[in-house]
Amino acid sequence: MAIIEVKNLHKIYDETNVPVKAVNGIDLKVEKGEFTAIVGPSGSGKTTLLNMIGGLDKPTKGEVVINDTKIHDLKSKDMINFRLMNIGFVFQAYNLIPVLTAKENVAFIMELQKVSRKDRNQRAMELLRNTGIGDKANYRPGDLSGGQQQRVSVARALASKPQFILADEPTANLDSKSTADLLDMMLEMNRESEITFIFSTHDQRVIDRAWRVVTIEDGKISSDKTREN
Amino acid sequence: MLTIFKIAWRNLWRNKRRTLITTASVFFAVLLALVMRSMQLGSYDNMVKNAVSFYTGYIQVHKAGYWEDKSINETFEYTKSVEDEIKSEAGISSVTPRLESFALASSGNYTKGSAVIGTDPKKEAEFTQLNKNVTQGEYLKSRDKGILVGSKLAEYLRIKVGDSIVLYSQGYHGITAAGEYPVRGILDFPNPEMNKQTIYMSLSEAQYLFGAPNMLTSLAIMIDDPAELNEKVSDLKNKLGDQYEVMDWKEMMPELMQEIQADNAGGIVMLAILYVIIFFGILGTIMMMSMERKKEFAVMIAVGMRKVKLIAMMFFETIIIGLLGVIIGAIAGFPINLYFHFNPIHLSGRAAEAMEQFNVEPIIPFSMDPAYFLNQGIVVVIMTLMAFIFPLVFLIRFNVIKGMRN
Structure with missing residues (x-):
């Protein structure tokens, strides 16, 4: 059964004199446990689609x-x-709260969910260990590398026990090794815990490892390919 | 909410220099305002205290209509019940009866108009410490038949202690008032006008001179707490009824009140300038703190933080900046004001002479009125809350997608 169903989605930006059709009639279903990459050139509508799936932006139609x-x-x-209860977000620039430590960043989401202090601290540490940076729990984002920050970002996204995780260009700012490590980690979570990941990316390293690749061009899906896992 | 406060606190120190500069601007403005206003208010208190204790008292009771032309005919009977009525009011520290009028003072070929004040010598000494102004001779006794004369008047009349002068005037209801009085002592006041025209005598003798037995022109009243002045005036008016007029020092000495008001207005303008500096200092910092964190706010909302919590966070950040400055400013200002409260600045030279002419001791004690410290805090908090309107509107209108693109 699909956990996400996108029906005839349109988004027209008319902030300028020339309206721009960022998303132009997309239909898409995402099943639980998918590891899906939404790919396409810059300006094709990937981020806009993800923003609408995440409820950050409203569709025109x-x-x-x-x-x-x-x-x-x-x-x-x-x-x-x-969003708090159902969707996890991973951003290109990590976007952690700079004044909180890695552990506090992860626990903060659970605090918004009103999870008890003890439980959220315990789960935050568990998630940080699972993402391989348990030893950096008390570091602030500024003291971590890009790859480490993105791992914290993934741990934060997982903290709320979401239905799925939306990741907007998660590897764009990472070097090859960090990208590979991050993908390994996310794939492992996907396999073992059936966590659904949806990426927007034009990073070939991510595309190569996704088992479903949805290509968007000019706001429309031009191809939707699923690879055997 | 604790985490929100924690984030707000840490956010403030992300840019230590900026926060410190803003806090310092609030601190210096508060310190300056506290010290400057404390000095100003202290000097007013001193002026009022000196003026009222020199002669008028905080309150005077007259027969209704006396103050208009100060005629000897507008007197009232000095009954025990009136004095008891006044003394029954809590917070009244002393009451001094007086009978005042004008007379021609004459000695040999010299004559001069003078103000004759009949008073209870003992009560007057307690009330105005008149006995300390006696520079030659001795102070009056209770029912003394003699008089005290201002130094310049004595000089003009060519008289000294032990000589006599003749007083000639119109008494109660037009009778002739005349008498010869031995000079018991010479008075010296800081105010030259007082020296030129003042004659003191005992109340009983003044009543005899003016043919007004047991009559008074005024009852001068001192109160324990000047802050209760309006309340006391109101209470006395209610108690004594319409046949008396109850006036406070502000009505009796409008020129002093106007001088204080004019000076105070200057102080308030200065304060307003300081407050505007505080306001724009905080506003500038808060604007920068809001604008530079658009993406951060967008992410926080995206991951599930409600705007109301973001607003609370910005509120804490704004109020902390203001309160830090106020608290440190007050802590620094308190010992300075305390020191000068107990060790007033002593004026000298022309400034001192000018004050002495108004019968004011040439010192500037600082005020330690706690209400003023509190008011400072309240005003800065109001300024801070006004500065908070910017992030409040900014966050209410905040668009997550636009913030993300930032």
Whole structure:
């Protein structure tokens, strides 16, 4: 059963005199446990699609259904809560809270979910260990390398026990080794815990390891290929 | 909320220099405001205290209409019940009866208009410490038949202690008031005008001279706490009724009040400038702290943080900057004000002479009114809250996608 269903999704930016069709009629279903890469050249609409799936942006037309919830029908406050409880985010520039330590960054999401202090600290440490940086728990983002920060970012995304993780160009700022390590880690989580990952990327190293690759050009899906796992 | 506060606190120290500069601007403004205003308010207190204790008292009770033309005919009977009524009011420290009028003072070929003040010598000494102004001769006794004369008046009349002068005036309801009085002592006041025209005599003798037995023109009143002045005036008005007029020193000495108000206005303008500096200092910092973190705010909202928590975080950041400056400023200002409260600045030269002419001791004690410290804090907190309007509106209107693109 699909956990994400995108139906006839459109997004037109009309901030300038010339309206731009960033997403132009996309239909997509993502099943639980998928490891999907959404690829395409810059400006093809990957990030806009991910933003709408994540409920950060509203579509001009069409709908996104996550586990039977039409997310864009939700009120702003409910949408934030829905994101908190259902979606994990990993960003290109890591975007950790710079004044919190790695552990505090991960625990912060659980605090928003009102998880008890003891449980959130325990789970934050567990996640940091699982992402291979348990020894850096008390470091602030500024004291970590890009790869380490992105691991914390993944741990943070996992902290809320989301239905799926949206990752926008997660390897764009990483070197080859960090990229490989991060992909290994995420694939392992995907295999072992059936965590659903959806990436936007134009990084061939990610594309090569994704088992479903959805290609977008000019706001439309031009191909959707699934590889045997 | 603790984590929100923790993040806010740490955010402040992300740019230590900026936070310190902003806090320092608040600190110096608060310190300057506290010291400057404390000095100003202290000097006003001193002026008022000196002025009221020199002659008028904080409050005076007259017959209704007396103050308008200060006529000897507008007197009232000095009954025990009136004095008891006044003394029954809590916070009244002393009451001095007086009968005042004008007379021609004459000695030999010299004559001069003078102000004659009949008073209870003992109470007057307690009230105004008149006995300390006696530079030659001796102070009056209770029902003394003699008089005290201002030094310049004595000089003009060519008289000395032991000589006599004749007083000639119109008494109560038009009777002739005349008498010869031995000079018991010479008075010297800081104010030259007082020296030129003042004559003191005992109340009983003044009542006899003006043909107004047991009559008074005023009851001068001292109170324990000047802050309760309005309350006391109001209470006395209610107690004594319409046949008396109850006036405070502000009504009796409007020129002093106006001088204080004019000077105070200058101080308030200065304070307003300081407050504007505080406001823009905080606003500038808060604006920078908001604008440079657009992407961070966007991510926080994206991962599930509600705007109200972000607003709370910015509120803490804003208020901490303001409060830090206020608290440190108050801590630094307190000992300075305390020192000068107990060790007033002593003026000398022309400044001292000018003050002495107004019967004011030439010192500037600093005020330690706790209300003023509190008011400073409240004003800075209001400034800080006004500065907070910017991040509040900024966050309410904040668009996550635009923030992400930042």
